[in-house]
Amino acid sequence: MGALMMHVCLVAALGAYLCTAAPVLGGLQVFVTPIVSVRRGHTTTLPCWLNPPESAEGLEVRWFRPDQFDSPIMFYQKKKFQDSSQKASYVGRVSFGLKDAASGGLTTGDLSLKLENAMIEDAGDYTCYVSSDQGYDRASASLIVTEMGTSPLLSAEWKEDHMVNLSCESVGWYPEPSLRWSDQKQVLTPESLKNSKDSSGLLSVHSWLLVSSSTEVSCTVGVSNEESKEARVHLENHPQPEFIQSSSSSVAGWVAFALLLIAMLVLLGVLCYKKERYMFHLR
Structure with missing residues (x-):
């Protein structure tokens, strides 16, 4: 059966976005949330789903970065993950996620990408690509990775x-x-x-x-x-220069006083020692 061609660009409810000029999967269309933000080191999900809802267990699902179709972030085919061509920096950090709490996952056409331990290098565009013997469709989303700096x-x-x-x-x-x-x-x-x-x-x-x-x-x-x-x-x-200078003079005065006090104590000790020696000789 020949593939049905569609050229459509839609903004649906809740910010879902589709813009495609590809053979559609027997009437199915791929939607994504266009922009997702995550804090560095945290986990996030890039929502992607089929509409109308239909099981995607038998489909080929591929997530990839721009111009890296042959080195996908995640590749699902023949009901299992194909790891041989997976981009190395994403190994162990990606899996299928859920676009919302009510999602039934792949069985309901949820193709969302779950990304763990987000890094600065992860920021950028991602394509959700789905294909079968009836055609293919795709949609792209942008991931923004943020990090909070120090207080000024x-x-x-x-x-x-x-x-x-x-x-x-x-x-x-x-x-x-x-x-x-x-x-x-x-x-x-x-x-x-x-x-x-x-x-x-x-x-x-x-x-x-x-x-x-x-x-x-x-x-x-x-x-x-x-x-x-x-x-x-x-x-x-805050202190003005005059105040800072007067404070410095005050500190110098205290230092001089302390030195004078030490000298007086030393002199007193010497006098006491001489007096003791004098009394000893009188005996």
């Missing part, structure tokens, strides 16, 4: 004319984080903003700006659709 670290350096050079730094983010300065009234424009990547692929951000020494300033760092982290400083409550 603020440091201040006092300048002339009551100005302060504020620095903000945060490390260990993915993808590239945004950094925003603000005071009580408005968003502030930084003098500098730099991003860098470490050997593990995680990103850091560093920025600085000049502000008045009487300002309350916050630095907020985060990635899209994830919780952000903030640090805040009340500059008017």
Whole structure:
């Protein structure tokens, strides 16, 4: 029987997405959830299913990355997993998952991919491909892998004319984080903003700006659709250079006093020793 050709691009309920120009599996269509997000090191599921629902136990199911059809992440054929051509970095981390709690798995056409211990390298596009002797269909989804970095670290350096050079730094983010300065009234424009990547692929951000020494300033760092982290400083409550200098003088004074006290105790000890010797000779 000849394969039925369809060209369709649909957005269904709950964000399901299909865009295909392939022979359809006897009227069946493949749907996916277009975007899935997961925290690095966690487990997630990329939903993929047949519509209308039908058992997929006898079908060929292949999940693969772009341009890697022959090195699939997961390959199911003849009712068992075919591991010989599986992409090495996914060995032991992938299996069939459930798109929701009510799913019946393969018997109801659920082809979802379960991915464990998500890594930065896993981010990107995935294709869910299904075929039989009646044709094939496919749909693609994007996986976003995120990592929360450290809380911003603020440091201040006092300048002339009551100005302060504020620095903000945060490390260990993915993808590239945004950094925003603000005071009580408005968003502030930084003098500098730099991003860098470490050997593990995680990103850091560093920025600085000049502000008045009487300002309350916050630095907020985060990635899209994830919780952000903030640090805040009340500059008017921090020591000015004059205060720091007077504090240093005070410390020096205490050191001098301690040295004088030690010298007096030593002198007193010597006098007591001489007195004891004098009394001993009188006997």
